Amino acid sequence: MEAPLIEVKNVSFAYNQNLVIDDINFEVNRGEFVALLGSNGSGKSTMLKLLLGELEPLTGFVRLMGMEPGKIRSWSNIGYVAQNRAAAYTGFPATVEEIVQAHLYEQIGRFRLPGLKAKAKVKHALEMVDMQEYSKRLIGELSGGQQQRVLLARALVNEPELVLLDEPTTGVDAKNAQAHFELLRRLNQDEGMTILVVTHDMAKAADYVNRSYCMEGGTMVCLEHEQMESELAHRHRHPDRRSIDAIITRKDR
C-alpha cells in the first residue's frame, strides 16, 4: 500500500515544559479530504506548525509525502493557504493574476519572465476556484471570500498533490464559507487533490470531509463521517457539552 501523504507518529511537543501536543498519531492518505478540528488553544495550530516544519517534534516524527517537513526543499507539490493572509494584502496594488503568478517562481526559473505556459497555469488555477473573470482586479477590491479563493488559487497553481488550509473560512460569512467547503470538495473529488483543512467549525466541515481528527488539550480522537454526524446531533441535544473534550471523555469510557 502507498505510504500516507501525511504521517504523524507518537508526536509530542512542549513550549517551555508546557505539553501542548501529547503523543499524537494520525494519517492522511492520498485522495482523502480530512479536517483537523479543535477550539482555540487545543494545539491544532501547533500541530500545523509541526506539519510545516516551523517547529520540530519533541518525540516521534512527522512525514509529509514521505519527508521530514524541515528538510523539504521544494514545496511546489504541497499547497498551503495560511490563515487570514489576505487581510495583509489589502492596499497592496497587485492584481489577482500577479499574486497567483508569483507562486510559480520555481517553474518560471530565476531571472526569467513568465511565458505563455505560466499564464495558462494561472488561468487554470483561477478557473478551478471560479475567479477567472477577476484576474485583472486589484486584490484589495475583492470581498473576504473572494480573496480567500484567490489565495487558494495561488496554492493550486503548481498543481500540488496535497493542500493544507488553515482556518479558510475565518472572517467569511456563512454562505461563502459553505461555498468554500463545496469548492474544496470539488477539488478533492474532481482533481483528486488530498486536502487537510484545519478549522474550529465542526458543523461546516462535517458535511464535506471523509474523516476528522479532533484535538483538545493536546490529545486527539478520530471521527469518521457518520460519527461526526452523530456527534453533532448529540451536541444539539446536549448544548452544555459542546466541547470536543467531552467527545474524548465519552470515547475513553
Add this chain to the structure above:
Amino acid sequence: MLEILQYDFMRRALIAGLLLAIIIPCIGTVVVFKRLSMMGNALSHVSLAGVAAGLILGINPVLGAIAVSVAAALSIEVIRKKLPRFSELSIAIVTSAGIGLAGVLSGFVSNSANFNSFLFGSIVAVGSFDQLLIVIVSIIVISVFLLLYKELFYIALDEASARLAGVPVKVVNFIFTILTAVTVSVAARTVGALVVSSLMVVPVACAMQIGRSYRQTIWLSVLFAVGFTITGLVLAFYQDLRPGGTIVLVGVLVLILIISLQALINFVVKKENRIRKAGDIS
C-alpha cells in the same frame, strides 16, 4: 527653457537627477510595500555620519556615506531579526545612532559649508566623479531590480509565502538592503540626505492612488519621480530655490492634488448614484 541647458552644471544636475528619479522609486516601491518606509529616512541620516567621516578623513564623502550606510543597513536587518514583532524599532535605533554620530563628527569638519550641502543637496556640487558614481550605481540598481523583479515582488507581498515558493528570501533581502544603502548615499549629494527618503516614498504614494497593478504602480512611480525632478530643478533654477526641497515639495503638492481629486470624484459618483436610486424608487 533652453537657457537652463546652456550651463554645464545644470546639464550634469539634470542627468544625475533623472537617473536618480528612475532608481529611487524602484527601491522605494519595495521599501514601501515591505512596510519599511522609514528605512530610507534612517539610512539617509546615517549617511550624513559617513559624509562627515569622509570629510574629516579626506576621502570622497559619498564613498564614506556608502560605507557607513551599508553597515547601518545590515545592522537594521540584524536588529530586525532579534525583535521580529517590533521591526520599526530597529529603524528608530539606527536613525538615532546615525544622528548622534553625524552630530558629533560634524563638529570636527573644518569646512561646514561643504557638510551643509549634503543636508539639502546642491546642484553645483555634482562633480564629474559624483556623476560617474551615479551612472554606475544606476546601471547596477536597474539591472538588479529587473533581474530580481519576481523575487522582490513576492517578498514585498508576503515573505512567508515567498519562502514556500522557493524564493531565496535571505539572499534577496541582503542584496536589496545593500542596494538601498548605496542608492541613498549617492542621492544625498544631489537631492540631499534629508530629502532622499521623501523621494523614495512620495512618488510611490502618488502611484498607489492610481496604479491598477504592481507593474503599473512601478512605472507610474518612476514617471512621477521624473516629473517631480524636472519640474523641481527648473523651478529651482529660475526662482533660485534649493533643488532638493523644491523637488519634494512639488511631489507632495501633486500627492495632495491626486487625493483631493479622488475624494471629489468619489463624492460626485456617490451623489449620482443616490440621485439614480431616488429616481428608481419614484
